[in-house]
Amino acid sequence: MALCVLSVAKQVSAQQAGTVKSEDPPAIPLQHCTKAGGCQGEQAALVLDANWRWVHNVGGYQNCFTNGKWNQAFCPDPETCRKNCALEGIDAKGYSETYGVQGLPEGVELKYVSPSGNVGSRLYVTDRADAYKTFKLLNREFTLDVDVSKLACGMNGAVYFVEMDPLGGKGKNHNAAGAKYGTGY
Numbered sequence: 743m744a745l746c747v748l749s750v751a752k753q754v755s756a757q758q759a760g761t762v763k764s765e766d767p768p769a770i771p772l773q774h775c776t777k778a779g780g781c782q783g784e785q786a787a788l789v790l791d792a793n794w795r796w797v798h799n800v801g802g803y804q805n806c807f808t809n810g811k812w813n814q815a816f817c818p819d820p821e822t823c824r825k826n827c828a829l830e831g832i833d834a835k836g837y838s839e840t841y842g843v844q845g846l847p848e849g850v851e852l853k854y855v856s857p858s859g860n861v862g863s864r865l866y867v868t869d870r871a872d873a874y875k876t877f878k879l880l881n882r883e884f885t886l887d888v889d890v891s892k893l894a895c896g897m898n899g900a901v902y903f904v905e906m907d908p909l910g911g912k913g914k915n916h917n918a919a920g921a922k923y924g925t926g927y
Contacts, residue, residue: 757825757911757915758827759828760796765831765833766831766834767787768850770787772785787867787868788866788867789867789922790837790843791864792923792927793924796830799813799827799828800825800826807827831923839856840856841860842854843863866906868922871922873909874906874908874921874926886901904927911925
């Protein structure tokens with residue numbers, strides 16, 4: 743199962759990978775612990791769900807989705823949209839300033855309202871490459887530390903385990919973006 747962290751928006755039909763910005767997701771430290779071997783660090787990162795990303799025409803800068811509607815020039819139907827539209831990458835500055843996701847030495851900080859005014863985020867744990875992190879939890883324990891002293895009154899923080907294609911559907915139905923761009927939920 744892949745791990746979905748926190749936070750519903752448009753159903754994303756775009757499946758191409760954007761080229762305007764390189765994807766640079768924040769790292770998140772994980773440990774795999776056993777009684778015999780102690781704890782070993784694992785590489786992981788958090789990637790923003792495709793529904794939060796800029797979706798634009800392939801090779802250009804025109805929005806494919808604006809004010810709750812798909813641009814009919816690029817998206818007369820879902821299949822054409824998957825070919826004509828790209829999910830854009832997010833650099834470290836974008837994760838922090840646009841989406842309120844900031845990597846920290848021992849974790850990550852999520853701001854409900856980002857410095858640019860966006861509200862909420864939905865993140866997935868990846869293996870730092872092109873696949874979602876798979877957690878095998880049968881007869882195992884999962885723990886997560888949260889500093890609730892910094893949560894505003896009435897806020898809800900949640901972690902969900904959901905079954906997802908490890909590659910985010912990459913290679914299926916014209917999907918060239920995959921887990922690296924938060925597709926497949």
